[in-house]
Amino acid sequence: MAGELRKDPMTGRWVLVRMVEEPPPPDGADPDPCPFCPGSEHLTPPEIAAYRAGDGSPGSSPWHVRVFPESNPYFRIEEELVREGVGMFDRVSIRGASEIVVEDPGHWVNLADMEEDQLRRVLWMYRDRIADLQRDGQIRSVVVTRRHGKQGARIRHPYSRVLATPIVFDDLRAELAQAREYYAYKRRCVYCDATREELSAGERLVRATTHFAAFIPYAARSPFELRVLPRLHACAFDQVSDDQVGDLARVLRDLARALTKALDDPPFEMVLHTAPNLSVKVLQSEWETVAKDYHWHLELTARPEHWTTVGGIAVNETPPERAAQILREAAGGDSSPPA
Numbered sequence: 001m002a003g004e005l006r007k008d009p010m011t012g013r014w015v016l017v018r019m020v021e022e023p024p025p026p027d028g029a030d031p032d033p034c035p036f037c038p039g040s041e042h043l044t045p046p047e048i049a050a051y052r053a054g055d056g057s058p059g060s061s062p063w064h065v066r067v068f069p070e071s072n073p074y075f076r077i078e079e080e081l082v083r084e085g086v087g088m089f090d091r092v093s094i095r096g097a098s099e100i101v102v103e104d105p106g107h108w109v110n111l112a113d114m115e116e117d118q119l120r121r122v123l124w125m126y127r128d129r130i131a132d133l134q135r136d137g138q139i140r141s142v143v144v145t146r147r148h149g150k151q152g153a154r155i156r157h158p159y160s161r162v163l164a165t166p167i168v169f170d171d172l173r174a175e176l177a178q179a180r181e182y183y184a185y186k187r188r189c190v191y192c193d194a195t196r197e198e199l200s201a202g203e204r205l206v207r208a209t210t211h212f213a214a215f216i217p218y219a220a221r222s223p224f225e226l227r228v229l230p231r232l233h234a235c236a237f238d239q240v241s242d243d244q245v246g247d248l249a250r251v252l253r254d255l256a257r258a259l260t261k262a263l264d265d266p267p268f269e270m271v272l273h274t275a276p277n278l279s280v281k282v283l284q285s286e287w288e289t290v291a292k293d294y295h296w297h298l299e300l301t302a303r304p305e306h307w308t309t310v311g312g313i314a315v316n317e318t319p320p321e322r323a324a325q326i327l328r329e330a331a332g333g334d335s336s337p338p339a
């Protein structure tokens with residue numbers, strides 16, 4: 001079984017059910033040579049995209065950023081899109097894409113010490129891949145995610161994963177519904193409002209630059225959960241500007257450094273949330289106001305595996321105001337909220 005998407009009609013949540021043919025190698029067994037390192041290109045599936053110096057053709061010069069399909073993919077471009085009912089249940093095939101973005105030729109580089117130019121290239125590659133995948137009318141949403149320091153991770157080389165899916169997944173769907181509802185009532189973007197609020201309150205703010213605000217949300221579900229929002233309203237990451245990309249690269253590197261310093265290099269997960277593929281609508285009225293009500297952003301969660309819950313209720317034992325102060329201190333020594 002390659003996999004399939006199933007919906008739980010009692011919770012409305014989707015899950016990807018699949019069978020892994022080969023069990024992963026035991027923890028700590030790093031493949032040698034690393035398939036993501038320069039010189040090992042033949043060990044990966046064929047390249048989809050890359051940035052290189054020179055004319056950019058494969059093999060012409062060393063690559064800076066390289067993209068290829070994941071070898072044991074969560075979603076497949078070759079799969080036929082099937083939406084069907086199984087009795088009362090809903091099932092969708094895994095038509096989509098799962099791509100690996102190798103972020104740097106260097107094996108040991110991480111977000112906290114990546115060159116700014118390099119991080120900019122990674123962000124542009126996210127933009128390019130999202131735009132390219134969204135030309136496919138069967139792809140409804142694209143999510144970019146990266147893990148740092150994941151326990152038992154097989155490959156340490158820095159990479160991100162681009163997931164293009166035939167449905168809008170739960171987290172994004174919940175955000176879209178919430179944003180739409182807020183907009184319907186107030187005629188304002190909830191993310192713009194929250195950013196203004198956090199900038200003026202200051203106590204949960206970690207970083208504020210010309211183009212971005214990074215803060216711990218008022219009701220963060222786990223300690224050190226960060227949201228990074230562009231100050232200029234835009235629903236989709238594909239509309240990002242040159243200035244914004246430069247600024248975002250600095251902000252992300254500074255946040256990664258602050259987390260590394262404050263929490264002794266914790267594992268963290270970063271997820272890019274952008275509007276769904278607007279050229280594909282299943283229902284006519286869907287996303288009528290999305291351009292005005294939704295706002296792309298990044299979410300960073302430190303130690304995602306350490307969430308505390310009781311009976312399914314999230315419990316955060318480091319108040320967001322305290323966590324923000326700790327990160328501000330680590331980022332620049334000044335613990336007072338930015339003016």
Ligand SMILES: [Zn+2]
Nearest residue numbers: 034037107157
């Ligand atoms: Zn490597």
Ligand SMILES: [Zn+2]
Nearest residue numbers: 189192233295
């Ligand atoms: Zn907004």
